[in-house]
Amino acid sequence: MKKILVLISALCVTASGLLFVASAQNDMTPEERAAMAVDQRKALFKTLRFNLIPIASMAQGAPFDAAVAERNARRVAAIASMIPEVLAQDTRDFDAETTALDSIWENMDDFTAKSQALEDNANAFADAASGGDFATAMGAFRAFGGSCGNCHDTYRVDTD
Ligand code: HEC
Numbered sequence: 001m002k003k004i005l006v007l008i009s010a011l012c013v014t015a016s017g018l019l020f021v022a023s024a025q026n027d028m029t030p031e032e033r034a035a036m037a038v039d040q041r042k043a044l045f046k047t048l049r050f051n052l053i054p055i056a057s058m059a060q061g062a063p064f065d066a067a068v069a070e071r072n073a074r075r076v077a078a079i080a081s082m083i084p085e086v087l088a089q090d091t092r093d094f095d096a097e098t099t100a101l102d103s104i105w106e107n108m109d110d111f112t113a114k115s116q117a118l119e120d121n122a123n124a125f126a127d128a129a130s131g132g133d134f135a136t137a138m139g140a141f142r143a144f145g146g147s148c149g150n151c152h153d154t155y156r157v158d159t160d
Contacts, residue, residue, distance in 0.1 A: 034094035041086040041100070044079060051075045052145070055125075058134075059141050066132040073126035073144065080122060083115035084108070099157040111155060118147035 028036070051072040058064050090105045091098065104111050121144040128140035 031094055034089070034091045034096050037086070037089040037091055038096045038098050038100075041083075044082060044086050048076055048079055048148070051079070052148070055141070056145065059138060059145070064134040064137070066129050066134075066137065069129040069137055070126045073122045073129060076144075077119045077122035077126065080115050080119040083118075084112045087111065099159060101155050101157060104155050107155075111151070114147070114151040114154070117150065118144075121147045 025033070025036075054062075054065075055069050055072055058069060087100070087104055091100070092102045092105055121140070125137065125140040125144040129137040131137075
């Protein structure tokens, strides 16, 4: 019984903490909200890169680990499905530190299609890697890895 009470009070603390975060968001200025949206999407893209790096290393000669390759590609697919959500907030009118091009918000359908292409190609790669054969996996790698640049070429300031 005591344990249950402790658990319930812990849950209440967590819930009130979340409510605090939600109400803090309401109190933010539009500039602060835009800065937060930019932070959030950059964090998402960094997490994509974090998951892609081990796979790209395998493509370049690091030992092939099919389980890691499949796992990370499935993560990329899941995260890719969030790209349109984190870009839903239009930050064009704000002086944010961003490499996102304004054209994203003029072409949301195409931008979403490019996110979907990454998701599909990541899953196709994961399927190919799941068999454990390096050559089969790598046959699906070009389309997968290319999906990142394919969007960057159109919707991101050229930083390369
Ligand atoms: C549908 C479009 C799209 C796809 C697909 C995409 N990106 Fe991006 N990426 C962007 C945009 C837009 C930005 C600019 C974000 C900003 O500066 O606000 C970005 C920025 C980044 C950044 C820089 C983040 C920062 O801290 O400034 C990295 C790293 C990145 N992407 C990696 C990847 C990787 C790796 C993939 C593929 C697994 C990928 N992206 C796929 C659109 C995309």
